[in-house]
Amino acid sequence: MQGMEKDFELVEEYSPSPVIGREDHQVDGEWQTVRRKNRRRQPLRILSTHENSCGTEQQDRLVADAVVMESSSGNDVEMDKRPKVTVAEAFRNINVTQFASFIADISGMYERMHDVQLMRFTDYFRTVLAKVSHSQFPWIEILKDSSVAKMVDIPLVDIPEEVYKISVDWLSSRAVDALGSFVLWLLDSIVGEFEIHQGVAKATKNAIPKTPPKCQVxxxxxLAMILRCKPDLLIILLPIIKDSEKYKGHDKIPxxxxxxxxxxxxxxxxxxFLCVHFLFNMLKDESSSNMQSWDFILxxxxxxxxxxxxxxxxxNRAVRKGERLVPPSALEFLMRTTFSVQFNGTERLQVVYPTLKEVAIAAPSGSKTLKQITQKIMLFAIKAAGEGIVALSQEAGDLCIWCLTMNQDCYKQWEDIYLENIEGSILVLKxxxxxxxxxxxxxxxxxxLKESIQRFRVKNQQAMAGCENAAYQASLRVAEKYCKMLSGKISPGQKYMRIFVLAGIAGIVVGINAAFLFKDLKSSG
Structure with missing residues (x-):
């Protein structure tokens, strides 16, 4: 997927054809190439073979619709004079048979040029939806003001089922590289227009432009159809998205x-995966996080x-492309946010946290993956356990005990960080x-555990002998008390063994005495 970010700015500028400055037209049923000078490549409407066989009047209308409209003010006025229709009304005008024929035409005509096929596919819907204005599809308002439950169905809620199925089946068989580049181009078009009409500028404070937003329906x-049938594309594209400033910032979250x-x-x-690996990164910057962003992501x-x-x-699929859906670092962020930060979304986060935590720690028992997870979690959990925030300490302590249960190597890890995390260690011991x-x-x-407790007691004695900090001394004494109590729990047999030995000795003595007594009685008799 290298080189995907090249020259993708606005919709009108996409030019996947290897021959720049050439345009294909259908004249008298024959495809011809017309060379243009000093102009950018504009998307063209391609007429299917079926459409080309229509009557003259209908063909003229289709050709008129297929004409590429320049972005001049005069053409904008002409477009504004067109009768406006809703998205649903525009979709109802699609002839399924003709659409299937069109898909077959572009697949054969551009057999090895999937990027061009995607452009022609988009041009088809551009023609179908040409009369839908921004007022009929106020996408900026929809993104900013609608709930996720509502916005997720827009605009595909109105597309005919047969058209949708033909589309996604066809899109699923396009080359991944072509789809990836196309997704970035589509996304850039939305992000660029969205930023302009929010009045957001990174260097200056610009007012919201007076010109109406483009109808990006x-x-x-x-884009929605591609993402639904090929969702893994976003994981492939994530390194590009994460490295580019154009997709970052709370203003881009909608x-x-x-x-x-x-x-x-x-x-x-x-x-x-995308929520955790991309959106959470925006929220980790507490200085710039806000409730609206949290609300959208939640x-x-x-x-x-x-x-x-x-x-x-x-x-069952806690790992994607070699990366965990919820890595240990994300679990730490979730844990701290859920149990130490109070905000309007705290209760909602507490509801989803258990499921996210399960996904974060999911791994086959005894596996190398589980060992790696437990050791990473143990490091941040023992620290969080000692920070004095009750809810956070309890959850972190539970995670520490889970780590010790699932991976015995965590005991040695605990020994190494015991004294520097004495407060957290006290909580875990308790x-x-x-x-x-x-x-x-x-x-x-x-x-x-028995060996670790023995080493902890040695560490406690050595630290108390050379410590002048009264508070730390007190903590060490508490830790020593808990270690001693645990030692009794771990080896209760020692107490009972002493009793057994004493009872055994007593029994032997009694037995010997009884034998001598019996002997004496027998002798005297």
Whole structure:
């Protein structure tokens, strides 16, 4: 997918043809090439063979619709005078048979030029939707003011089912490289226009332009269909999207949420992957985060995790393209935001957190992946456990105990960071004591814990001997108390063994005495 970002700015500038400055026209049923000088390539309307066989009057109308409209003010006025129709009305005018014939025509005519096929495909819908104005499709207002549940169906809610099926079946068989480049071009068109008409500028404060926004309905239609049938494209394109400033910023979140919502319609895992790996990065900057951004993102996540069989789907495919849907770093962000930050979305985040946490820690028992996950989680969890925020400490402590249960190597890791995380260690030690019965029955062996507790006690004694900090001394004494109590829990047999030995000795003594007594009685008798 290298080189996808080249020269993709506005819709009118897309030129996938290897021969720049040439345009194909159909004249008297024959395809001819006309060379143009000093002009950019403009999308052309391609007439299918079926359309070309229509009567003269109908053909003239189709040709008129197929004419490329320059972006001059005069043409804009002519377009404004056209009768306006809704998206639904425009879609109803599609003849399914003619549309299928058109798809077959461009597939054969540009057999090895999938990028050109995609442009012609878009031009078809541009012609169909030419009379839909911005007032009939106020996409900027829809993105900014609508709920995700509503915006996700726009504009495909009105497309005929047969047309949609023909389209996505055809799109699914296009080359990935061609689709990837085309998606970036479509996305750039939306993002660029959206930014202009929000009055957002990075260097200066510009007023909202007086000119009305372009009606981008065709861009939304084609992009939505591609994303739904090929959602994995966004994972492939994510490095490009993440590295480009044009897609970043809270002002772009409504657009990116719509894009991700479309992909999640095709694959819930892709939707969650993009929320975590892209949208969360915007929210990690607390200085610039805001409630509207959180609301949009939470709506997408809520929609994903509440979908039928979402939990099973996400757990079974917790890794995509070699990366986890919810990596440990994202789990830390979620944990801290859910249990230490109070905002209007806290309760909603607490509802989805358990599912996201399950996805984050999902891995086959005993696998290398599980070992890597537990060791990464242990590092941030032990630290968070000691930060003194009650809800955060409890959740972090639970994660630490899960790590110790799933991976015995985490005991050695705990030993290495014990003294520098003494407060977190105290909380984990206390949790082990309080939940000893439930914890102990899950362990194959308590030997690793026993060894760690012994080393902790040595560390406690050494640290207390050389520590002048009264508060740290007090913490060490508390830790030592819990370590001693756990030692008793781990080796209760030592106490009972002493009793058994003493009882055994006593029994032997009694037995010997009884034997001598019996002997004496027998002798005297």
């Amino acid at each position: 065709v861009i939304f239609v084609v 657009v990116m949420v719509w894009v991700i919502a479309q992909a999640s319609q095709g694959d819930l895992g892709v939707g969650l 709506q997408v996540i809520e929609r994903i995790v509440s979908s039928p069989k979402a939990r099973i789907i996400l757990l 949790k082990l004591l309080d939940g000893w019965k439930a914890f102990s029955v899950k362990q194959h062996t308590l030997h690793p």
